[in-house]
Amino acid sequence: MALDRLPHAEGFSLQRRNPAGGTKPLAHWGFRNETDPLTDVLLGSPAHLKHRATSSLSRKHLREAPCNIQVAQAQHAELVAAYEHFGVKVHMLPAEPELTMQVYTRDSSVMTPYGPVITAMANWWRRGENYAAIRAYEAMGIPIYDMVTAGTFEGGDFNVIEEGCVLIGCGGARTQEEGARQVAGWFEKEGWEVKLAFIDEYYVHIDLMVVPVAPKLTAVCLDCTDPWIVDWLKAKGHEIIDVPFRDTMALGCNFMSLGHDKIIAPASSRVLIGQLKARGFEVAAVETDEISKTGGGIHCMAQALRRDAG
Numbered sequence: 001m002a003l004d005r006l007p008h009a010e011g012f013s014l015q016r017r018n019p020a021g022g023t024k025p026l027a028h029w030g031f032r033n034e035t036d037p038l039t040d041v042l043l044g045s046p047a048h049l050k051h052r053a054t055s056s057l058s059r060k061h062l063r064e065a066p067c068n069i070q071v072a073q074a075q076h077a078e079l080v081a082a083y084e085h086f087g088v089k090v091h092m093l094p095a096e097p098e099l100t101m102q103v104y105t106r107d108s109s110v111m112t113p114y115g116p117v118i119t120a121m122a123n124w125w126r127r128g129e130n131y132a133a134i135r136a137y138e139a140m141g142i143p144i145y146d147m148v149t150a151g152t153f154e155g156g157d158f159n160v161i162e163e164g165c166v167l168i169g170c171g172g173a174r175t176q177e178e179g180a181r182q183v184a185g186w187f188e189k190e191g192w193e194v195k196l197a198f199i200d201e202y203y204v205h206i207d208l209m210v211v212p213v214a215p216k217l218t219a220v221c222l223d224c225t226d227p228w229i230v231d232w233l234k235a236k237g238h239e240i241i242d243v244p245f246r247d248t249m250a251l252g253c254n255f256m257s258l259g260h261d262k263i264i265a266p267a268s269s270r271v272l273i274g275q276l277k278a279r280g281f282e283v284a285a286v287e288t289d290e291i292s293k294t295g296g297g298i299h300c301m302a303q304a305l306r307r308d309a310g
């Protein structure tokens, strides 16, 4: 099933970035803040999901207790239901048998106020997702900001901390320094504050350990996040919710903020959920343990197409 052309479609373009900076934000699509109210999300079908040895984590599960794909698919259906419950419009990438990891829509593109960046996936089994993303945005009528050409870059490493401020993860194996510096240069030209976070490739992407919850509130795994990142966030006035290391390695710090104090979080991340509830958040706790054996969590499985600036 193909994606529909959306209302508010804009003239499609493969490169609307102004090389001099000052690119005009899109009129309808995109978002300024990862914590603004989510209205539209891009998800990927798990119809052809395959458990591959893609990282230390997924390799360990593959060795010890491989993912039961049917259970994972049922968990994904619950995730879709959670978005719909909160009134978020779900746009689903058409299932393609060759794209066995397309459920992780965070990585093949990243939405910005100026349109999506098409990334450059590191692993051969995910490269086709970049082409599928281009086709999807063309079908929906959302013009592309630009495409990464300097090296590999994966969307889980583009972490919008607050309006006009991005933390770019660089582990080498997924996002290479060359790709990270190309994207950093674009956003510096747009006037953003950009920080590069060099992480160990064991952690795959920066969104394993740092994810925004609400304005000035960020979940961080203090045990594995470089202290300068924590100091930087605190200097900006962010309060930190510390997610334990063991939970983090089970994708427990990888959740989705829907804005309006609503969060979709993995049911197994009990410390995080407790902290959120204590602060008055409404939390949809979704079982994602089976699907996460394949290496990603709720944040990895979502690409915000539009957040309402209010």
Ligand SMILES: NC(=O)NCCC[C@H](N)C(=O)O
Pocket: 054, 055, 058, 101, 104, 106, 107, 126, 155, 156, 157, 204, 205, 207, 208, 294, 295, 296, 297, 299, 300
């Ligand atoms: N942003 C993310 O952390 N995405 C998870 C990707 C999981 C997938 N198995 C991969 O290793 O590429």
